[in-house]
Amino acid sequence: MKKTFIPLVLTVLIGLVGCMQQGSKYQVDQVYNGFKLIEKRFVKEVNAECLYFMHEKSGARLFKVAADDPNKLFNIAFKTVPEHDYGTPHIMEHSVLNGSTNFPVKSPFDVLTKGSLNTFLNAMTGSDITTYPVASMNDKDYFNLMHVYLDAVFNTRIYDDPRILQQEGWHHEMDDVNGEVVYKGVVYNEMKGAFSSPTRELDYQASKILFPDNTYGVSSGGYPTEIPKLTYEYFINFHKKFYHPSNSYILLYGDANLDKEMAFINEQYLINYDKSDKKVEIPLQKPFDAMKVAEKSYPVPVGADTEDKSYLSLNFVIGQSTDVDLCLAFNVITEALVEHESAPVRLALQEAGIGKDVSCYFAESKQNIMEIQVQNANPEDQARFKEVVFSTIKKVISEGFDKETLEGIINRMEFRMREGDTPQKGIMIAFSNYQGWFFADDPFLGLEYEAPLAHVKESLTSNMLEELCQKHILDNPHALLITLKPEPGLQDKIDAKVNQELADYKASLAIDDKQKLVDDTKALIAYQKEEDSPEALATIPMLTLADISPEVEWYPIEEKQAESVPVLHYNEFSSNILYSKLYFDLSALPQDLIPYAKLQTALLGKLNTASYTYGELDNQLNIHTGGFHTSLNNYIEENNIHQMTPKYAVTAKATEAKSEKMFELITEILTTTKYDDEERLKSLLTRHQAGTESYIKNRGINVALTRLGSYYSPAGVYNEMTSGLDYYQFITELTDNYDANKEEIIEKLQMTAELLFNRNNLTAAVTCSEANYPAFINGLEGFTAQLSDMPLKQASWKFEPVAKNEGLKSSSKVQYVVKGYNFKELGYDYNGKMRVLNQILSRDYLQTQIRVVGGAYGGFSGFSATGNVYFASYRDPNLTETLENYDATPDFLNEFSADDTEMTRFIIGTISRLDGPMTVSQKGNTAFSRYFSKTSLEELKAERTAILSTSAEDIKGMNKMVNDVLTKDIYCVYGSDTKIEENKDIFNSIMQVVK
Incomplete structure (x- = not known):
């Protein structure tokens, strides 16, 4: 796992008294609920009392950061040391979350994602760590999540059910005795997708050479051709070796009661274990004699x-x-x-x-x-x-x-x-302290x-x-x-070797063994499709609707003016930091300059200006601001895809004392950038093209979804022009023909700046306290005085969506299959109940059909208030089978039934996606987004009310709408060139994404 983070946690503005009180009662060398306090001290960098305990009986370590933060985190991590490229720790991370002794459902993790108020729920594998973090702002939910995760890691069902490894790791699959044998498995296909990236392959090959003798030389995630070498016996022994409390590191963060946390962990789990004398060590790789x-x-x-x-x-x-x-x-x-x-x-x-x-x-x-x-x-x-x-x-x-x-x-x-x-400070702490904790026994x-x-x-x-x-x-x-x-054709060689391996395996089977494999395949699929019993589901703790606030989080904006420029002020204490946003209306540009505006976002701040070279400018921005960047934002007014409000956003932040300097630098960049430095412009254009190409190669799901939107939505066409394949082709053409067209490129960039950066085209916005607001206004007034104020007229844009139904060929080893349309174009209206529909389809139907049965890494859908609908698969070995599963969604909905408990679970899971914690700057950005999209508090209240009142009949009643969307038969597939060619008859056209 590549990780580039500084070993630190950012200062949290919390109540000092509360966190001091929580830690003051505990004394070093005393035992509390089985835990002996080893060390405690107030850590000013996280503004919290921090306490380090050792569980005397089991040997588990526990570190509490007693911050006065309602977004509580529980995390248990294990030092895991893979010896091979099988992906054992990664497959284990998936597998332990597939049922446990106290929660005997097939996937407690999936049940929790359906119906918990978690603000974070995941598990991750690194080169030397497997970690299980969960967070929630609800006390009851927090302890529920802790319970399920502790049971998962210590009481996993993998010992009793080999099907878990087969599903999450790998297995042989054959539909018919005369058919082909194939490999299937969630992690197997996930890693095929991961290693479709050349940089992932480079990282793997480099690590293998740098660390030939220790764990850092193997892939903890799993190398695709090696994953099928993982045996059940090795898998089970791996859990026995590393998933013992003596090798565990438990982190608790936030305002939960520490006594209650320790008592629960001790009484429910750790008291059942004795300390192990086996210590997990990672030997240092001996240095080389030469490079x-x-x-x-x-x-x-x-x-x-x-x-x-x-x-x-x-x-x-x-x-x-x-x-x-x-x-x-x-x-x-x-x-x-x-x-x-x-x-x-x-x-x-x-x-x-x-x-x-x-x-x-x-x-x-x-x-x-x-x-x-x-x-x-x-x-x-x-x-x-x-x-x-x-x-x-x-x-x-x-x-x-x-x-x-x-x-x-x-x-x-x-x-x-x-x-x-x-907003996830507990996660930041978890990833900041584990290296010191693992390798120096020092969580501080x-x-x-x-x-x-x-x-x-x-x-x-x-x-x-x-x-x-x-x-x-x-x-x-x-x-x-x-x-x-x-290497052209290398994938064909790899595939041929895998196919020969599978053919040899099939040839080694007697006829009875072949029939058994077919029977096992059918049995596994039947098991995967089988629903958990009501009794099993009842073991998963859950909240009730009474635990959910009916209120909407609303972030009010004060509309003001400064020198005739509209100013939006989100007023909240922000530690004397001004979060500035300058929105310029993009509709001032003619349509042919739209992609140039996107290009300009990659250039501003990196070219020479009147007063600074680009290097000096970078220094000034670093010294005086906390960041500067530009971006294109497109807001859909009143959720109507035909009413776009596109903005060119200039974002910067600085302390109050540096506000004037921040605006001086913004003025310098926007009004005096030298686009006519031909060599520097060529260098930046070349770099930007390379970065865009890397994105196109490595973000197949984003490419396919953006392309799909352009088939039916004017806003989708705009998005394709500014962030999709069309933009990649635009930027590649500019780069390839730069010398012949550089004068035109420079002229169009200058014209874009002249039309955009105009006082009459500006709405300013800031997130800060009332006390800091005057500093912002002082800087803003100096800035606007330097802007042009010539009259502007709104350009006329015309976007014409075309349903191309393309196959996008790439070097990817897996597919990203997307299908969708806009239900408002079919005469349907948006209702908040559609959010619950999306939760059910994503977390139930598509999760089962696309991921669990189909072997893809993920399957999900999206239903937007704008009317846009998509169905998508991620790192998918299939293509037409996935489209067939999408088309069968109406059948699922037609037969859908759920009792009150199950519907409550889906509703709670839906609400959790709306109610996450946010920082001050995020709240401000949300407020500004709502302002430009004309989203009212009344709309959000109506949506929340609809969510909370959704019934199974409501879900079933949306069957026709989903069917009408799917029968439009609009889809796009980004995938391997082989798979696309094998299914070329279903596409209107096929193109190579990167030539």
């Missing part, structure tokens, strides 16, 4: 262009994650060397013409990795790539990092640390960032970072230079 060099391949379709399609990567194993000073320093180094706009390695590679984009990350694990990666390069560039990187770093060491650049990077890092702009280590921050600031007056670069990069033999190149 290794390698070349590997990834598959592309036969006939695909391989020019500029390789990846070059330099990897360095650097220290350990428990050295927090080192880790924080290297997070600064990665920015200063590569990621900053004028970073020396970035510029040197650009000057050398190697690749189209470069990135750098620092991943923290027991042994950290730093990678510098270039994409869209060529294999023959490998040696020169290394030479340019090393010579540039030598020069940096000799001349020193630019101190202003370092100041800006550290300032932005500190801003993020102190801001705390995430990753939380207390003040000392490492002070240490890294010493780099502003010393050569500390330069010395680290010399030691850990230039003089480090534990390194790898690797090229990943495209």
Whole structure:
């Protein structure tokens, strides 16, 4: 698992008195509910008393962050150490959530997703960890979730039911004795999808070479061709070895009563275990004597262009994650060397013409990795790539990092640390403290960032970072230079080998064995389709409708004015931070400039301006703001897809004291950017094209859904122009023909800026307290004075959706099958009960048919208040079978029945998707979105009332609407070139997404 997070947790603005009171009663070395308190202290970085316990009987560790936060988190993690590429920990993560002793349903996880008020519910596998976090703002729900998850990990049914491994991991499947044998399994297909990404393959190959002797050299998620080697016996022994309380790390976060938490965990689970003397260790990989060099391949379709399609990567194993000073320093180094706009390695590679984009990350694990990666390069560039990187770093060491650049990077890092702009602070803590907890037995280590921050600031007056670069990069033999190149037809070779493997397996079976496999296949499918009994479902704890507030969370906006510019103010305390949004009406542009506006969002802040070079500008933004970016937002007024309100949003944030400087920089960027710097523009355009191509390759579900919307919706056509395949083709054409058309490109970018950034075209918005508001207005007035105020007229746009029903061919090993339409176009009206319908279809019908039976990683639907409907599958081995399952939805609805308890579960699950925690800035953004889309409080109240009153008959009654949507027969499939070609007769047209 690549993870690039700084080992810290952001400051939480909570009540100090409450958290102090919760921790003050506990004394070190005393035992409470079986837990002995080892250490406690107030951690100012999380503004909470933190207590570290050890369970005396079982050996389980428990860490409580007693924050005054109602969004409580329970997390239990295990140090898991895979030895092979079978994906054992990943499959285990899936499998333990498929029923337990106290909750004997097929999937308690799915039941909880249907009907819990959770704000977070998931499980994750990393290279050395498997972790099970759940969060809720409801006390009763929180303990319910804790109960189910503890039972899942300690009382799993995998020992009694091998079908769980077959479903979640892999199994042989054959429908008929004369048919073919195939592999099926949720994780098997999930990882086929994951490894369709070249960067995932590069990460895997690099890790294998860097760590030949320990667990970091194998895929914890599972390598597709290796997953079928996992045996049931090995699987069971893995659970026995790693899922013992002595190897568990329990994190509790939030305002729940600690006595009650510990009593429950002790009495229900840990008291039943004795401490194990077996300690899970991960040996360090011995360093190399010299850098290794390698070349590997990834598959592309036969006939695909391989020019500029390789990846070059330099990897360095650097220290350990428990050295927090080192880790924080290297997070600064990665920015200063590569990621900053004028970073020396970035510029040197650009000057050398190697690749189209470069990135750098620092991943923290027991042994950290730093990678510098270039994409869209060529294999023959490998040696020169290394030479340019090393010579540039030598020069940096000799001349020193630019101190202003370092100041800006550290300032932005500190801003993020102190801001705390995430509603899931418990999750942040979980991922910040586990490295120190796992490998130094110190759960405080990753939380207390003040000392490492002070240490890294010493780099502003010393050569500390330069010395680290010399030691850990230039003089480090534990390194790898690797090229990943495209190989046309490689997937055919892989598939042929798998098919031969399956054919040999079938040939080894006697006729009776073949019939048994057919019978087993049918039995497994029947089991998967079988519904849980009412008695089994009744074991899953749930809330009642009385536990749900009937009230809607509403974030009121004050409509004001400043210098004739409308201002939207969401008034809430925000720690003296101004969250600024400047919305420019995109309809000021003629239709042909719409994609140029999207391109401009990738350019602003990265080009020279009148007063700054792009490097100086990056420094100024880092020093004086907490962030600056631009984006296109499209709001649908009154939920009518024919009434779009497209906006060009300029987003920035800064402290009150820096408000004036923030607006000075925004003014500089919007009004004086130099689009006519031809070389810089070409460089950014090339980089943006590479990033867009990577998105198209790796986000098949997004590509297919965006394309589907363009088949029937004017807004969908707009979205396709600005974020879909059409935009990718637009940006690729500009890049390929830049030299011939650069004058036109520059002219259109300038015209876009002139038309957009106009005082008459602006609505300003801010999230801050009333006390901070004057600072915002002062900055805003200075900004608007610099804008043009020439009269504008709204352009006339005409979007014409066409139902193309395309097959989108790619190098993906799996499919993304989407189908849909707009029910309002068929004469139906939106009702809040449709949200419950969506919950039922996504969490029940499609989950069963597409994921559980079909073997895809996911199946789900979407019903929007705008009328848009989609059915979608994710990492799906199937194609036509999935379309058939969508078309059978009306049959499911026609037969649908549910008692009051089951409907309550679906309703609660629906509400949980509406009522998650939000930060102050998120509340403000929600308020602004509601304003532009003209969403009223009355509408939201009516929707919530409808949800809470939904009956089984209501669901059944929507059968005709769903049928009418599906019979429009509008679909799009992004998938493997082989699968698309095999089913070419069902498509109106077929296209290669990346040539």
